[in-house]
Amino acid sequence: MSVRAMPIATHLIEVRLRPEFADAEGAAALALLLAQSQPSLRDARVSRVYRINGPITANQVQQVAKDLLCDPVTQEHRVVAPTSPPLNGMNFWRVEVWLKPSVTDPVGETVRDAIADMGLPRPDSVRCALVYRLSGRANKASLEKAVARTLANPLIHDAVVSEAHP
């Protein structure tokens, strides 16, 4: 039996709008951040990340990403490694907004049921995050503050701000 067939516990799928499409959600987020004294930000694009926990293989994850979560006409998807990507430290930011584990995630629940409806093993849990990919200069601490005032509510969200690839 091959070692590669062993299911890993956590999978992350990122789905985003293809770059050729205007991102209205991103534009709205950018406007909110600009109003929070982040004048050097130039662009924001929004994607969604689904974290799937459960006995599901890498191939099945690909199938979920392609057939269930992604609209191939306007969107593209990738399976993300659970470890953080290497940073280049150059004016690109990634803001992940997750609902806290104690808060019900209706999107995640629906995706979990939909995966089972595809005939695949039902995951133990699925959580969904909004990810804002920002370009422009910013200071991490002040960006975190701006995010807490606009894109995330610290009462129910965990927001992770990190420097990232474009």
Added chain:
Amino acid sequence: MTAPAAAGALNVLAKSPKELRALGDARHLSLNDAEWAAIQTHFKSIKREPSLAEIETIAQTWSEHCKHKTFTSPIRLTEGKKTRTIKNLFEETIVAATAAVKKPWCLSVFEDNAGIVAFGKKWALAFKAETHNHPSALEPYGGAETGVGGVIRDVLGCGLGAKPVLNTDVFCFGTPGYAGALPEGAHHPSRTLRGVVAGVRDYGNRMGIPTAAGGIWFDDDYRLNPLVFVGTVGLIPQSAVKKEVKPGDLIVAVGGRTGRDGLHGATFSSANLGADAPSSAVQIGHAINEKRVLDALLRARDKGLYRSVTDCGAGGFSSAVGELGAKCGADVRLEAAPLKVSDLTGWEIWLSESQERMVLAVPPKNLKALEAVFSAEGCETAVIGEFTNTGRLVVTHKGESVVDLDMKFLHKGLPRVEREATWSAPATSKASGGVEKKAPLVLREMIAHLNVCSREWVIRQYDHEVQGGTVIKPLQGVRHDGPGDACVIWPHAATGDMTDFTGFSVAHGLNPDYGRLDPYYMALACVDEALRNLTCVGADPSRAALLDNFCWASPADPRQLGALVRAAEGCRDAGKGYSAPFISGKDSLYNQSKDEKGKELPIPGTLLISAIAPVPDARKSITMDFKGPGNPLYVIGRTNDELGGSLYHRILGRVGGEVPKANPACAIEGFKSLHAAILKGLVLSAHDLSEGGLAVCAAEMGFSGEFGARLDLDELARDPRIYSNETLLFSESPSRILVEVKPESESAFLRHFGKGAKAAAVRRVGQTTANPILKVVGLDGATVLEEPLRELKEAWQRTLPAVLK
């Protein structure tokens, strides 16, 4: 079986009031000294300590949210030198008004989750509005969403279940441009507004219910305590209004699973909002789950599979089962409830306020059929116990007793504490301060004012067309962007009857600025505004039913409570005067918080009146925009020097003055006559005069229809002591409506007012013109105003998008 105390006993009997208060604070129980004493006495008499779950159940059941203890407790009111005692404010005002007007078409008032009025011979309308203020202050999106979800479930859980056909939303926020400081943890008003609107939008749109009626009021005193009123109208067959639980019926939980989320929402509403608010009081709604419950429930209702239903709101299972079983008794086994996480303790399952759950009373023989209906919608059901005839509430978890309480003590044991209230009328009614401004300048400022400007930014986010019955839409006029008075819904999709054109309309009245001067006249003005809005679109004002929603600061302050009494008495007199019964309502108290300097910031006492009335023929309903040039314009109602609390005073920076005083007897005659004229098709458009008075009303009608108007102030029916053009233009005297009449129907129109024409003060004040300019001639014959309507419209539309860009 062991006594409940064995499963987590609380040593309560020996504790001093101070220790009990500390215990209550630590667990967010919001019980006062007298309530603790009543609990001690009760448990001493049965010779045991209460369990934690029992204390929690009592705290939930006795909370402001569930028992409305301020409204039902005795109050000693001091007015100047006089003192009188009110035994039960709710019974003596709201209920008394409904009893006095004796309307046979009221099918269920105050007892169920929503009020129910007849709608034709076969159907009935269920209407409920409530607030979700504290959760929306903490998490605007989730708070508003779960508020909408909750009120939809109220309508689903009234009678044997009504089908939601309309959602309403009224908000009070701080100004979105607020530039001052805010305390730690408070959201900026613009964020609150965005989040709340998005929450109402997402829940309503996803459930396929049109959101088509509402309003927004901006005032910086709401910056820490925003108000979010959400309402739902449902359609129910008259045969499904009655419900009754029988001993032996199974207690069936349906819908969402139970989790740790939402513990302590109900007791939270009895406490002031502070930085240490429990985060679990906030949840995210799951509209799709609720839609499944809705579809399955209505199918099961039509098959007659259950005998009673209620929603799990504040207090979760404890209040739902407690309510249904109040007259008989209930045995509950909590381990049977489906859970989100497996490590919940008994009291957590019992009290969790997880969303999208309902409880049914099901005769055992119907259980299989019921399960089949719900599982077809992918909706979970679980039998968690049965109703008994023991008069006791007995709850167990995995064989251990959790709660064993006497229903009588639980529902009737709340000690009635007399409260102190004071009311003193404003010392002087003379207006003072402020700077005079020219009328054209005032009109421009008014039309762009936050409380007048276009709400299109909000309204366009809502699906107000779904179900296909929105005959009169929230935005009206040739370009579909004028401010309508009310919506008209023709619920053919729910009744399935395409030949009956009866519709219904819903409208609101709210003006806290009047309440700052006198809450009594605020209540009259709110009822008047709601009814005249209904009349303007073609609804029958003599068939209107009302909901009252009070939002107030802490009633522990005698002056706040005095103002609340005054407002409730205004409601009583308005209900009687307009012959309009109250059918349901809600109150939200303790809306005050510490501001950035640590000073208490109370909200202005706020009353929302929501009115619903049938529209006898939806095809005859009308909009507010001018329909053509050369049509005569009439004002119904008399203009008095009533600028107290007006927008005019706000813009001038003036305080005091006469608060607008409605005269219900005259007003309702005018409304009824206008209604008859509208039904005959004699009226082209009608719009109510509210904030900004005649000037704003005429401008709105003009720019929505793209026709002008020429008005002569000397023609207005008015108090002869008025010599000021500004007073006539901007006074906010209630009960007034500006009406555009077909030229050939003038005499027929006037005939409708008959002998009442004098009392209703109907006067021709001018006519519409082809050129879109609002021209007003003053008392001296000189032109007071000559404003191009296009510019006014641009200013009216610019405000909200500019502050929310």
